[in-house]
Amino acid sequence: MSFKEYKTNIEENDTAILYLGFDNMHAIKVVKGQTFQTKFGALRLSNLIGKPYGSRIQCPKGYLYVLYPNPELWTQNLPHRTQILYSTDISLVTLQLDLKPGSVVVESGTGSGSLSHAIIRTVAPEGHLYTFEFHEQRAQIAKEEFVEHGVSDFVTVTHKDVCQDGFGLNGIADAVFLDLPRPWDAITSAKQALKKEGGRLCSFSPCIEQVQKTCELLQQLGFEDITSMECLVKNYDVRTINLPIADLGKNNSALSNTCTALDEKKACKEIEEKADSVKIQTETEDLETKEKSEPMDTDLKEKLTSKEKDKSNKAVDKNKLRTDFDLIGKKEEYSFFFKTGVFPQNMPGHTGYLTFCTLYPS
Ligand SMILES: C[S@@+](CC[C@H](N)C(=O)[O-])C[C@H]1O[C@@H](n2cnc3c(N)ncnc32)[C@H](O)[C@@H]1O
Incomplete structure (x- = not known):
């Protein structure tokens, strides 16, 4: 199976989403002989094999749907190894970085791979994601997940401290995304990674002090159109x-x-x-x-x-x-x-500020 494509029927070892309600979903691997416990009772995973995606499956005390996974469903159900980016911010990042099929993107850190899956889906099949993570186990798990999800051809995972050692990439990227505690330590190297024709950069930071420090350096290094945004869901x-x-x-x-x-x-x-x-x-x-x-x-x-x-x-x-x-x-x-x-007077849901900027050709 592949997150990049769609297929009709569930096969053994597929990653699938069990949908019991909009706030009750589970990502599972369809392994023969295994049972998954839901609030509606036990589900024998062998029973799913051969059924069309989207099928309604009867459990002892209720029913659920089996859905084909996509990056949005994966973001909602992935195993958390770190804080992750959610679809609200991801959609803004995709738009503002001008990502499209064929784009080459550099990302750090990989974390739980939430954003990575969305980037890969957008840039595939001609584009590529270079993602860097200094936590060895996280880098390894991300690599395995990309293979399992059928997208490993579109991504290169590197285990590296980008703040200390840089990305080691020269003039290949259309866009760079940073989700790091000290983004300013990676910006000079990020600039080198961008194409000579220029490109876009985004840095995600939870605190405004991090944003200020990042903006100062971006300006010094010749980045323009520097804009910080916060994306919140507003309920009326x-x-x-x-x-x-x-x-x-x-x-x-x-x-x-x-x-x-x-x-x-x-x-x-x-x-x-x-x-x-x-x-x-x-x-x-x-x-x-x-x-x-x-x-x-x-x-x-x-x-x-x-x-x-x-x-x-x-x-x-x-x-x-x-x-x-x-x-x-x-x-x-x-x-x-x-x-x-x-609308509410106080807006909950702060995750972080997204600072976008452009590097124009010199
Ligand atoms: C908040 S997580 C990223 C989450 C990711 N954006 C997602 O959506 O799943 C930040 C990651 O950056 C990694 N990291 C922190 N400093 C780093 C560095 N200097 N080089 C590479 N990775 C680093 C951390 O190990 C962590 O996994």
Whole structure:
């Protein structure tokens, strides 16, 4: 089998992905006579041989699907020997390094081979990946995996400390990728590895201090277009919002024609109350979401409960607001209900910063 191609039927010794759910997958090797334990009970691997990839397989207490592996599924299921790059960052790296079939890429360190598999898939069959790793066992395991996954013709794994000894490559690479604790120690050698026509370089670092030091050296060495990016998945929650219609003052025809001073005072109070109710509703929904995903912070819970009690006389019925879909798009006298996407104030998921730059021909 090969990660580079696709085939229809499962064969002995294939690497396959068992899909029990989007958050429950396993990478396995289909070995005759072996059994794999899943949450749905034991799966005899011999039973898979000859079945088409994508088949639904019945287990004692449920069913699963057997999928053909690709770099994205491998990234989600590979055995971790190090921290790895995930598909969000990998997609940005592929795009920004301008990788395509035929590209020659230099990478260090190989780590668990997560990024390597994606690079190989992109540059094959004419291109090549030169990947360097100073941990001997990791380099050896990566080599074996590339053979097992049928992509060894497109990659050369070298066991080497690139910070101390350099890459030892001259003018062959279209792109260089560095995932090292001290990338600045490898940049001079990375520059030598790039083609005379120039190329792109990317350095991945978790800390901003590493980014600053890397950028300074890149600039000194004549790299241009230096840009650091962070790629985060942004989840939006769908909420019903009641937005007060802006009071544009006495000349606002909606108000000035119809309202007396007393009316205006009443309107303002009503708008304030509705704004409060929206705030409570949003906070309660936040709390409920938080409660589902993580243990409750008791202080926060108490704070919100008492806040809700305080406001309960003023607030519009919370349940009515949340369940009454008739309100959507409804314009009330001083407010408007609508559905919108609300993004979280704090964005979890930091892995690292990606610094990209170009070396132009001198
Ligand atoms: C975070 S891991 C790389 C993970 C990889 N990008 C992936 O997606 O699986 C960093 C690797 O760099 C290797 N490394 C660190 N310093 C190195 C050096 N000077 N030369 C070569 N490899 C090095 C480490 O052994 C480690 O395996």
